Structures are given as C-alpha cells and as structure tokens.
Amino acid sequence: MALSKADVCVIYNPAAGRGKARRRVDQLRRDLGARAEFRPTSGPGDAEMLAFRAAEEGFPIIAAAGGDGTIHEVANGVLGSKKSDVIFAPLPAGSANDYVHSLGLTDDWWRRPAPAVGPGLVDVGVVRSGNRSRYFVNGFGAGFNALVTREARRIRRLRGLPLYGLAVLRVIFLHYTAPHTTVRFDDGEARTAPMLALSLALGRREGNFVVAPNASLDDGLFDYVHGGKVTRWGLLVFMAQMAAQRLPTDHPFVRTGHCGRATLHSETPLIAHLDGEFFCLPEDGLHDLEVQLLPKALRVFRKLPQPLTRL
Numbered sequence: 001m002a003l004s005k006a007d008v009c010v011i012y013n014p015a016a017g018r019g020k021a022r023r024r025v026d027q028l029r030r031d032l033g034a035r036a037e038f039r040p041t042s043g044p045g046d047a048e049m050l051a052f053r054a055a056e057e058g059f060p061i062i063a064a065a066g067g068d069g070t071i072h073e074v075a076n077g078v079l080g081s082k083k084s085d086v087i088f089a090p091l092p093a094g095s096a097n098d099y100v101h102s103l104g105l106t107d108d109w110w111r112r113p114a115p116a117v118g119p120g121l122v123d124v125g126v127v128r129s130g131n132r133s134r135y136f137v138n139g140f141g142a143g144f145n146a147l148v149t150r151e152a153r154r155i156r157r158l159r160g161l162p163l164y165g166l167a168v169l170r171v172i173f174l175h176y177t178a179p180h181t182t183v184r185f186d187d188g189e190a191r192t193a194p195m196l197a198l199s200l201a202l203g204r205r206e207g208n209f210v211v212a213p214n215a216s217l218d219d220g221l222f223d224y225v226h227g228g229k230v231t232r233w234g235l236l237v238f239m240a241q242m243a244a245q246r247l248p249t250d251h252p253f254v255r256t257g258h259c260g261r262a263t264l265h266s267e268t269p270l271i272a273h274l275d276g277e278f279f280c281l282p283e284d285g286l287h288d289l290e291v292q293l294l295p296k297a298l299r300v301f302r303k304l305p306q307p308l309t310r311l
Contacts, residue, residue: 031111051076052078098203116304124293136202139200139201148167148168172239176235185224195227195228196228200223202217226255264289269283272289
C-alpha cells in the first residue's frame with residue numbers, strides 16, 4: 001500500500017534531528033503535494049493534541065515526522081482518539097529511531113513503497129499510577145534506563161549510539177543507584193531486591209541499544225530485562241556486550257522473560273521513560289507503577305510478516 005495514495009496528516013517537529021525533520025518534510029511536500037496536510041509542533045505535548053484532532057477530523061493516515069519523542073506523542077494522540085481504523089505512519093528523523101527499526105522500516109520507506117510494507121496491527125503498552133496514565137509503542141524503562149535518557153538530553157553535538165554511549169558512561173560514574181524495589185510479573189511472586197533497571201520491551205531497541213533481540217511487536221507479550229545491583233565494572237562489561245548485540249542470557253543479576261503485566265513499588269521515587277519520553281521523574285514522588293500490554297491496539301505501517309511457504 002503506497003502512502004502517497006491516501007489522505008495524510010503529517011505532524012512534524014521542526015527541531016527534530018537537528019534539521020533532519022524539516023528536510024524530510026520538504027521531500028514529503030514534493031512527493032505528496034495536495035494529498036497531505038502538514039502541521040508543525042510548537043512545544044511538548046503539541047504533537048499528541050494535533051494527532052487527536054486529526055483523528056477526530058477523519059484523516060485515514062496520520063504520520064509523525066520526527067524522533068522517537070514525536071512518534072510517541074502522535075501515537076498517544078491516535079490511541080487516545082479510539083479511532084481504530086486510523087493508520088499510523090512513523091517517518092524517522094531523530095537520533096535513535098528505535099520504533100522504526102523494530103517495525104522493519106528503512107529511513108525512506110515512504111518514498112519506496114514495497115509490497116512487504118503495509119498497515120498491520122501491533123501491541124502497545126499502557127502505564128498507570130494513580131490518576132496518571134500513558135501509552136507507549138516501543139518500550140518502558142525504569143531506573144538506569146531512564147537516567148540514561150535524562151543524561152542524553154543534556155548532551156549536545158552527538159547523535160545515535162555515540163550520544164547514548166556517552167550518556168551511559170556518565171550515569172555509571174555519576175548517578176549510579178539501585179534502590180530496593182518490589183517487582184511482580186503477571187501473577188507471579190513479588191520479589192523485593194535492589195533494582196538497577198527494568199525494561200519492558202515491545203520493540204528490540206531502547207536508546208539505540210538492543211535490549212530484546214527476540215522481541216515481537218505483535219506476540220501479546222513484553223520481553224523484560226530486570227537488572228539487580230551489579231558493580232560499575234560489571235555494568236560496563238554488560239553494556240559493551242549489549243552494544244555489540246551479544247546480550248548475555250545467564251547473568252547472575254539479570255532476569256529476562258516475558259509478561260503481559262508488571263507492577264513496581266520502590267522505596268525511593270521512581271524515574272521512568274516511555275519511548276524515551278518521561279512518565280515520571282524523582283521530583284514527582286511516584287513510588288508505584290503498573291504496566292500492562294494491550295494486544296494489537298494500534299494499526300501502523302510496518303514490514304509485514306511473510307507467510308510460510310511449503311516445500
């Protein structure tokens with residue numbers, strides 16, 4: 001299905017990717033012409049509002065041109081509209097582009113539509129704490145993961161893996177912490193122990209690092225990585241293995257598995273991100289979170305699974 005044959009609302013962040021989003025939008029204007037309407041964001045939260053409004057107006061395809069943050073906001077607007085027939089189209093123009101990677105799309109997939117790319121249903125997650133709730137499409141990270149996200153925002157002039165690699169080093173040596181946290185997966189036993197990090201992955205990558213190499217966007221399960229307290233040196237080795245896509249499966253302080261729901265209670269206020277956007281910071285004072293998977297809740301352009309062929 002070619003993107004250019006549909007009515008499209010393109011929501012874009014002019015500042016994303018240090019001008020990359022603006023260049024991408026210029027190309028889209030030339031390719032789509034009058035078939036598309038372009039709506040720029042002007043600040044945080046704007047993309048979600050614009051996407052919700054576009055869904056209410058009846059656009060069949062709503063596109064997000066920007067980084068993972070813009071994609072996160074637009075997806076929340078589409079999901080919040082409850083318009084299940086709307087197709088979401090992520091157009092990457094950021095530093096990590098983790099979600100587009102997990103969808104199996106190239107940077108310019110919209111310019112070269114292939115038979116293997118089309119709309120399909122994928123899972124999403126939702127996080128709740130008291131009266132606060134939010135969707136995510138690629139991954140949830142608490143503890144170390146979210147601290148890396150916060151540190152990455154303070155770094156200028158770097159993008160991609162070098163950006164997140166430097167952020168990892170800063171967190172390891174300047175902000176290392178592992179508060180006692182009670183974690184429960186599905187209806188299993190609740191365990192209380194020092195927690196360095198927790199990832200609940202829908203997609204394969206988080207901040208350019210492959211945290212869940214076998215994750216699937218439509219299997220109805222999170223792939224989780226639950227890290228306990230390790231030494232700084234042990235964490236450096238672990239992160240190097242992750243960067244090289246050789247994630248160890250038998251680490252004594254790391255649990256991996258699958259779940260559809262997770263609950264957390266921390267002795268100290270939590271820091272957590274969704275798709276690289278913060279759900280809570282320590283100053284918010286949240287100690288409890290519930291994370292739930294919503295199966296096949298979003299219709300999105302992706303590389304479609306190929307049917308098995310018989311010999």
